[in-house]
Amino acid sequence: MPLYLSINTIAEITCFLIGLICLFQDKSLLWKSFIAYLFLVCITETGGIYLRVHHTRNYLIYTIYMFFECLMVSTFFYYIYKRYHHKIKLLYSWMALFLVIYLMELYTSHFKSFPSFTATFMSVVFVVASLYFYLLIIKDERFRQLSTYPTFWIVNGILLYYFGSTACNVFYDYLVQNENGIKATLSIRYIIFNLLNVLLYACWSYAFICRYYQRKLSSSSR
Amino acid sequence: MQILSKEVIFLITLTTSIFLIAPIFIIVYVSYYNKKKAKHLEEKESLKKTFELELLKSQFEVQEHTMETIATNLHDNIGQLLSLTSITLSSIKADSAQEGKINAAGELVVRAIQELRQLSRIMSGKELIRKNLGHAIAFELDWLKKGTDYQVQFTDNTIRTIPQNSDKELILFRLFQEIISNIIRHAGATKITISIDQTDSTLSLQVKDNGKGFVLEDKLQASDGMGLFNISKRAKMMDGTFSIHSVTGVGTDILVSIPYI
Incomplete structure (x- = not known):
């Protein structure tokens, strides 16, 4: 059992539980879908550990998960941009492009390795999307209290995670080749992703708490 | 040799x-x-507020000046003409049959002169406020009682007058006139209770009526809520407070407080 309780899983489960408490009664379907997404994250992580423990390669489970990850984050960005009159075509176009690259990489590798190029490409797109969100905030004439603005904290988590994972993604093949023979939990890739996961889920948990208080405040002022 | 080189x-x-x-x-910069942007x-909001207050001040000054001019013209020109008419009427030597009519006309002219003087005093706020606010309100209420059937109750609890604050008293008096005018036009009340109170640092005017009342939110949204909006703005112009409590079918209670030091 302790095998399944790593820094990663603890961060993910904590975030999932906070999301469950804070977003369960949220009226927005987008915010509510974070609960389902985080549940999927926990399942994926547990499945990944299970396969690793049984000396089976777990890249496939993370490969499938990557599609849902992209869908969730992209939909979130689309809903942010929607307020600034961006069209749904943008989301469809991006998802189509992602699928093409994702499937092509899987096809060329004969479904035998994790699509690291797609992950890097996706990271770059999310980093650009996060920076664009900041640009929109700066350009927006309305003032928002950013320290308690949930969307801002979700994007902060995304930026830290995807920008921080760029180095690992770029050197992915090299790192995987050289990890053979050492304990997985001691590899630099594992340590970095632990740190990034903690940062991502801490930001998201805080965003969920802000969202919860925002909802409570708006319902009590009515 | 380690599997993964230290350099990598x-x-x-x-x-x-x-x-x-x-x-x-980047996050720190965006927050900063x-x-x-908030600052x-x-x-920007503060500048807008100052500008609005200045505009309101100018409007008030122009309005006061116009009323002053009308009051002077009424008193000096029409008043003089009526006085001359009265003198002319009293100098006519008529037979006994016409004397009664001429005397009646003379009395009417004298009443017209009195009414005109009273009206011009009400219009000339500075003149009216010279003694104090309580005196000005009592004078206005006398005028009101003459032409209407309102049951008016006025309590003056002021202790002292500060001559330097005569401008504030004048604005408060104009607010009182506006409130009374609103009651006459819209409230359908039979009883009006007015009181002015003074503390060490404030002067308050409270006007209550037993009219039909209204829902404040509806009134503020509707275009006829401009009167209330103006009263509130003028109270703010003097760094004062304005509160209104209205219950449909029961009446309205308005309280204006201004700093008075």
């Missing part, structure tokens, strides 16, 4: 650290910029 580990750690520090700086918006 160091390079990846360094790159990741930089890639983590960079977004943190946002705070500056800028606050300044």
Whole structure:
């Protein structure tokens, strides 16, 4: 059992539980879908550990998960941009492009390795999307209290995670080749992703708490 | 020999650290910029408020000046003409049959002169407020009682008058006139209770009526809520407070307080 309780899983489960408490009664379907997404994250992580423990390669489970990850984050960005009159075509176009690259990489590798190029490409797109969100905030004439603005904290988590994972993604093949023979939990890739996961889920948990208080405040002022 | 060279580990750690520090700086910058934006918006709002108050002040001064001019013209020109008419009428030597009519006309002219003087005093706020606010309100209420059937109750609890604050008293008097005018036009009341109170630092005017009342939110949204909006703005212009409590079918209670030191 302790095998399944790593820094990663603890961060993910904590975030999932906070999301469950804070977003369960949220009226927005987008915010509510974070609960389902985080549940999927926990399942994926547990499945990944299970396969690793049984000396089976777990890249496939993370490969499938990557599609849902992209869908969730992209939909979130689309809903942010929607307020600034961006069209749904943008989301469809991006998802189509992602699928093409994702499937092509899987096809060329004969479904035998994790699509690291797609992950890097996706990271770059999310980093650009996060920076664009900041640009929109700066350009927006309305003032928002950013320290308690949930969307801002979700994007902060995304930026830290995807920008921080760029180095690992770029050197992915090299790192995987050289990890053979050492304990997985001691590899630099594992340590970095632990740190990034903690940062991502801490930001998201805080965003969920802000969202919860925002909802409570708006319902009590009515 | 280690499986993963130290240099590569160091390079990846360094790159990741930089890639983590960079977004943190971006987040800090966006937050800082946002705070500056809030400050800028606050300044903009404050400037807008100051401008609105200045505009209101000018409007009030122009209105006061216009009323002053009308009051002077009424008193000096029409008053003089009526006085001359009265003198002319009294100098006519008529037979007994016409004397009664001429005397009646003379009395009417004298009443007209009195009414005109009273009207011009009410219009000339500075003249009326010379004694104090309580006196000005009592004078206005006398005028009101003459032409209407309102049951008016006035309590003056002021202790002292500060001559330097005569402008504030004048604005408060004009607010009182506006409130009374609103009651006459819209409230359908039979009883009006007015009181002015003074503390060490404030002067308050309270006007209550037993009219039909209204829902404040509806009134403020409707175009006829401008009167209330103006009263509130004028109270703010003097750094004062304005509160209104109205219950449909029961009446309205208005309280205006201004600093008075």
